[in-house]
């Protein structure tokens with residue numbers, strides 16, 4: 137325990153809500169919510185009133201009034217918030233995806249048709265500006281990839297470190313039947329579709345575990361060197377048969393992605409991400425190592441299984457993320473945020489903020505993730521050709 141840290145929220149939507157809930161469970165530091173700044177004053181006022189915090193009229197005023205900034209705005213605005221916070225020497229927790237290419241300044245920008253090589257260069261340019269801002273600041277970037285801090289992934293990290301294994305092949309998946317956010321589906325706001333929006337989670341966790349393996353065995357992280365990828369827009373095909381359970385209102389993004397990654401030691405990983413899966417969000421990561429095999433089920437897991445003959449009984453009960461029905465058997469999620477790592481990531485970030493200790497999900501991991509994702513878009517545009525990654 138030391139100084140009481142003040143948290144400032146940028147954005148007043150879904151992510152700010154779960155950040156605030158997780159913040160209430162931080163025990164590594166004394167924290168209080170300084171306030172919120174968001175586009176759309178009314179929403180910010182409602183968010184603040186429910187949580188007894190102040191509303192700020194500008195990003196700069198909020199940053200000046202806090203120690204740690206939470207960037208919970210759509211991805212197109214991450215760079216702006218991160219750079220401004222670092223310029224004022226604040227630590228900044230930035231939501232996933234770290235940054236991207238949003239077609240800035242391109243007239244009639246269309247996510248289906250833009251040049252993927254330009255997208256890669258622009259996304260890496262954004263990453264570089266954020267890394268430079270961090271290098272010049274007393275503040276640090278804390279990349280809010282909750283999968284890194286999810287208890288099964290942290291336990292697997294311990295297994296990897298203490299068993300001295302080599303990870304041979306990982307496969308990970310995030311999928312469900314469609315994002316809730318109206319801005320998701322429009323490339324210039326989201327920076328892409330399933331590949332970036334969902335694939336970033338298993339991808340970052342895999343990069344993190346391979347880093348940990350390298351550090352444990354040889355003192356240096358094992359980093360990715362190439363990717364091959366395919367993407368598809370299944371729900372936008374004229375032949376798609378819409379039964380009404382899968383969201384089908386995307387404008388110019390993909391709803392399916394597969395990425396094959398090769399690491400510098402020649403081992404491999406595969407990421408699956410899609411908006412085509414019924415039955416609730418699927419968050420899973422399998423590690424095939426030379427001395428063990430682990431399956432991390434952030435969801436679904438069988439902590440609690442509940443049956444009801446009629447969904448009407450459960451109308452006021454949250455069951456599990458993105459289930460289409462509550463009828464029959466459900467994998468009830470009593471502590472969804474806990475399994476997904478939300479409170480663990482904030483606890484770790486505030487510990488790092490108060491002690492100056494290391495940040496596990498840091499800007500290097502975030503940069504590698506964006507480099508892999510936008511290189512994967514280039515590969516997909518070239519029919520899945522293997523492409524070397526640029527290292528930042």
Ligand SMILES: NC(=O)c1ccc[n+]([C@@H]2O[C@H](COP(=O)([O-])OP(=O)(O)OC[C@H]3O[C@@H](n4cnc5c(N)ncnc54)[C@H](O)[C@@H]3O)[C@@H](O)[C@H]2O)c1
Pocket residue numbers: 146147148149150151152173174175176179207208209210211213231232233280282317319
């Ligand atoms: N880690 C996870 O599991 C997870 C889950 C959901 C969302 N996210 C991420 O969180 C971020 C926010 O997503 P969300 O679902 O909360 O979106 P949202 O639409 O629910 O909320 C976004 C908020 O930001 C505000 N805003 C938009 N542009 C702004 C700007 N330029 N300046 C200030 N405020 C602005 C909006 O008014 C809104 O209050 C995204 O990067 C998203 O990818 C992460």
